[in-house]
Structure formats: C-alpha cells, structure tokens
Amino acid sequence: MKFFDKLGLAIFSLIVLVLSIVLCLIGFGVMDSTIFTVLIGKVLMFQSYTNVMIGVCIALMLLAIKCIFFSGVDNAEESNEGILLQNNDGKLLITVDTLKNLVEGTVSSFNNIIDADTNVIITKDNDVVINLSINVTKRTVIKETTSKLQTKIKKEIKDATDLEVKAVNIQVIKAEDDGNNDIEEVKEVKEPKVVKEVKEKSSKDNKEEKASKEKKIEKEIKEKK
Secondary structure (H helix, E strand, O other): OOHHHHHHHHHHHHHHHHHHHHHHHHHOOOOOOHHHHHHHHHHHOOHHHHHHHHHHHHHHHHHHHHHHHOOOOOHHHHHHHEEEEEEOOEEEEEEHHHHHHHHHHHHOOOOOEEEEEEEEEEOOOOOEEEEEEEEEEOOOOHHHHHHHHHHHHHHHHHHHHOOOEEEEEEEEEEEEOOOOOOOOOOOOOOOOHHHHHHHHHHHHHHHHHHHHHHHHHHHHHHHHO
C-alpha cells in the first residue's frame, strides 16, 4: 500500500474515532448536543468557512468510498514484488527473484546455451511473462532448442509454484564458439631443400665408406691366405 493511501486511511480513521467518542458522550449525557448546532451556525455565517466545510466533507466521502470499494493492495505494486497466493492455511508470496532463479536453473541445464539474461514480468492481472536473451553455440539448432526451453520453463514453474506462465519470449543474440568445437589440424612438416640434400649426401658417403671398408677387409683376408 502506498504512503498516501496509508496516510489518508489513518486520518479518516482518526476522524471517525473522534466522532464516535463525541456521539457516545452525547448519548451518555456528558456533552450537550446543542454545541454542534452553535458551531454549524457560526460556520454557515461565513461563505469561506462554508466552502472549507463542503470541501472537507467531499474529501471524507471520497476517502470513505475508496476504503470501502478499493481497499485491496494495488496490483501494480504487487507485481514489483511477486504474486500473493492465499489458501485456508495462510498466505504465500512468490517473488520475482524466485521465478528468476527457477528460469536460470532451467537454462543452465542446456549445454548449448552459453549465457542468458532473464527478465520476469508480472502483469496487473497476475500473469507471468518471461523475457530471455540468450547466446548459443554455433552448431545449435535454434528453433528446436528454444522450443524445448520454452516448454521446460513453463513446466518447471508450474511444478514448483503451480503458476501458469503466459509467455516465454526468447531472443537469440548471437551464436558463439564454446571452445569445444575447435578441430586441430596436423600438417606434414616438410624439410628445407638444403637440409634434405645434406642428409642425402651424408647417407651416400656412409654407404661408400662402408663399401670401402668391406673391400679392405676382403683384401686383407686374401693376403693372409
């Protein structure tokens, strides 16, 4: 309830209390009822006082009508905090933060959603509307993922709070690489031409040296014979 509503109700209650006490005193004979006739007569003698009295009476009538027919808590104020549920056992206030946590918990169960920004709105008719902005991985099938997300969010909130979600609006900001889709390419490392020629020459020299040693050994064996 707003501050001015509380203040007006307090003033109206105070006036009613004073009038009730005065009427009780007149009824018990403690106070003379002619005092009101004298006061009203003096007020009516001056037009400015009369206008003030009429204005006060109209304000009190309007305040009384508001208290009688519009005494409930303002819906717009309720929507900033949450939804108030009431049954025979008492009252339950489901806050916007509670609904937001439920939505974020549901979103976190989707591995292909990188991050999300959640906004929960409760209308004056106590309808729950959820607006989501999400980033997904590159290979995500957006239509399929968002459809599953909408269904799951409605189900989770229904199961947890027994509230019906009127709409789940999803906006996909962009598709990002989550780091798990990188393909590491292994390329063949080619040796420089100079290095290759040196290796081939070295291999050829080794073969010639080996052949020369074998011939020398054969020659020495023949001489011994």
